[in-house]
Amino acid sequence: MSSRLAQGGMINRQQACRFAFDGAEYSGYAGDSLASALLANDVRLIGRSFKYHRPRGILSAGPEEPNALVELRSGARREPNTRATDVELYDGLQATSQNRWPSLRFDVQAINGLFSPLFVAGFYYKTFMWPASFWEKVYEPMIRRAAGLGRAALEADPDHYEKSWAHCDVLVIGAGPAGLAAALTAARTGARVILADENFALGGRCLAERRTIDGQPAADWAAQAIAELRSLPDVRLFPRTTVFGVFDDGVYGAVERVNDHLPVPPEFQPRQRVWRFIAKQTVLASGSIERPLVFGNNDLPGVMLAGAVRTYVNRYAVLPGRRAVIFTDNDDGWNTAADLVAAGGQVAAIVDSREPVIVSELSRRFPEIQAIAGEVTGARGGRHVESVEVTSRSGTSRRLDCDLVAMSGGWSPTLHLTSHKGNRPRWDEERSIFVPDMLPAGMRVAGAANGDMTLGEALVTGFRQGLTAAAACGFSGSMPTLPRVTDESTRRVPLWRVRQASGKCFVDFQNDVTADDVELTAHEGYRSIEHLKRYTTLGMATDQGKTSNVTGIALLAQQRSMSIAATGTTTFRPPYTPVAMGALAGHHRGMDFRPTRYAPSHRWASELGASFTESGPWLRAEWFPGPGESAWFAPTCREVKAVRSAVGLCDVSTLGKIDVQGPDALKLIERLYANNFATLAVGRARYGIMLREDGFMFDDGTAARLAENRYLITTTTSHAVQVYQHMHLCHQALWPELDVQFVSVTDQWAQFAIAGPRSRELLQRVLDPQIDLSNQAFPFMAAGEVRLRNGEPARLFRISFSGELAYEIAVPGHDGDSLIRALHAAGQDLGVVPYGLEALNVLRVEKGHVVGSELNGQTTAHDLGIGRMLSTQKDFIGSVLGRRANLIDPARPRLVGIRTVDRNAKLAGGMHFIPQGAKCSIEHDQGHVTSVCYSPILEQWIGLGLLTRGPERHGEKVMVVDPLRGAEALVEVCSPVFIDPEGARLRG
Amino acid sequence: MRIPCPHCGPRTHEEFTYYGDATVRRPSSSSPDAVAAFYDYVYTRDNPFGLHRELWFHQGGCHEWLVVERDTRNHAIKGAVPARDVFKAGESK
């Protein structure tokens, strides 16, 4: 049996689409939504409700749908909570009902309905109060099992998402009659126009209503308008594109479902694209959403919004029921009767809650249909509506058999986007709707979104607002002749709920909030709409209460005998409809989360089988496994020993490098660094420390004086960007009078450390033989320009991080690969080894050099044992506040070395110092271990730490504890310099 | 939010790094009350409800520090000028 009409509709009957729902095979047509295709196949039961697991069907035909949520696709492409009413049907579509167990037709937890007193308003707060231990073990698992939504895919999403920008003069949101009209008048002026609509077909309610414009069907008028817009060069049409958020300065967020209508996106194409539209002016033409009526069992499958029934009949050629009862509190509901009859459906009765005089006047249009002035008190049926109870105003009740209830509680403007910037809508008492009040800058509203509900009003306001928006961008045009349209009436006498209802009367379908819940909230003394929302969860589901908010507010107002205007409204936040996290992330996921920076030696290191690790934005070699070596330990120990006994090579290009030039270069450097640089001669480098203005350590590095007015400074890898910004701030905002320029040259230079007793020998082999590397000619901390053996220029620095005789050599970035290969090849007989970050770390811990773990933003130079470097002769950043007494208090945790007393004991970073014999508690905490390593030279674990009064305690034994992982060890406090404390080796 | 960079034109705020109050001035380190003055300079801030002048760095663009005048109530931006112009002129609040 099929509910598809023999003719009509905007579906392509030549193009069948097979699809599956819960494993059963069905067929629909291109142009169907999943909801219309399901209805055409007489599938009415789509899901189970959130709290009570009640059977639910299809309520609406659009983005407001609270019930018909399905999981779309399968496996890694499974997407939960998609609205069947919005999903475009395609051949091969797979959908699954959600929130049911074990099956949709037989759901064990529908029994929740029997325990529904447990789930009344505020149930989270009331039911699960005592005892506290029950929460984790009993209540929460129970709620989680009972009240679920769809399941997210567990595998990584195989599809691509991207982000893009588009600019326009006039952005038109919504391509219904008002939006098309606005786009037309704006585009005809020559303005650049973007027209976006969430649906896959442009036209809005022109596609859903049997109306005429200038004597032709509204859908034909829409098609002509779209054709004209397509022909204009500065117009971009975005179907399948939801404008989901309004942001500052005319920035609109939108998501385009580029390929959601295909099972798998074509190669190199994204599934979805997040747009940021930058609009000078915006016309919001987002239409309106119909309100359900509140009567008993109004959530039964087969109870639908009256306007949605018309959409299914007119746009999709589907008759959602054979025998309908229409329940309305306004004139528009009657249009549904006309459309159903025209499509060959049967209307058992129109039940209108208004005065009999209105009802009899309207019923003259439909002499053959029974019209009842009264109310539907309840729907009856198991998994689908079978009949309704109707009580007339005179008090007589009767039962009417039907399989469709079309209800209309009037239409609410879709004004969500008007309030994204914090503006609240205004209650219009006369029309019983909220209308936009204050608007985001540059926005104007047309058509039903502004409360102008008829087709005629939509066209007039659309034309006018399109023209005004274009005028605001400097384009002029004129109003077109207004088309003739049929008269409509939108009279309404609001019926917020049926009082004598039997059965649960739902207000918020998706979160299972009933009219009784709302009224109970009022009884319990809650006045604010925000409290109502949080206490009952009304409007807090994925649909953000699109069909429920206004009714909820009205019921609260009634209970508290307040006006709706005084009760207020909640504001809406982006996104208008849910947006997938994947779409917002775009390409920025996994290793593409941010750009990866590769060191100049990367290719060479990969060829050697190096293991790489992320170090800030860089990918750096952490060790170079030799034959038969696994993991980090063996290669690291071998690399450290080689540096201490022969020579090692390490890529240090990742350090920030900044070239500073100008007559005032020294002045700037003197103010940036805390130690003295005035005495630094050309051809020499010096270690420098930078403080923050609050006196704490900021960064350290070296500055080399390349010429009278030229310095090359280095920063740590992790602070390279901050130091560079800081320097610009100092130069541009603090001392703009300084005649100095600087630029980051981190990427322009490849720099390698050559460290170890045989480094001079190795270096000599790659340099111009004329260059004298003797201690006299090129001593410790010398810096200067040199030439390679092939004549290419290079920079050489005699600096050492390892404590060994060492050099750093720099060449232009593109020459880095050939230089590292040349060095590696030239040193084979010297025992040269490449070493990675792990060995680098061991070498520096053995020498007591501080890095990020010690420069943690909470330490001072004094804490790190370098306080004496601070100049007292000059003004520099941090000079004043760094002198504060508390920052130089000897009782602060200060840098020490530690070695385990038991040579077999291990250490871990983050362990805390506790005096021997003291309880492991916060009162006895004396600081923490910042860095640890296994020293292959000392053959035991050593570390650096910040210990209270540390420097006074060398030789003392303290406990280090890690209560989290249950580890502890006894350590001896010592100098942080474990190897060659006199520095003889690096001067060798 | 978009910031009208005097060099690069209106650009999205993701390209910029926020720093803070542009109305404070670094005190002299040699004055007798330098510690108190620096304490105020580093830690004490007004929290204005309305127009505020603040420093932003155009990290994703011209590498210029800008003094941006922003309304803290609604993020409306009145203008942006190079910080060096403001500070060179010795202009205060």
Ligand SMILES: [Zn+2]
């Ligand atoms: Zn810029």
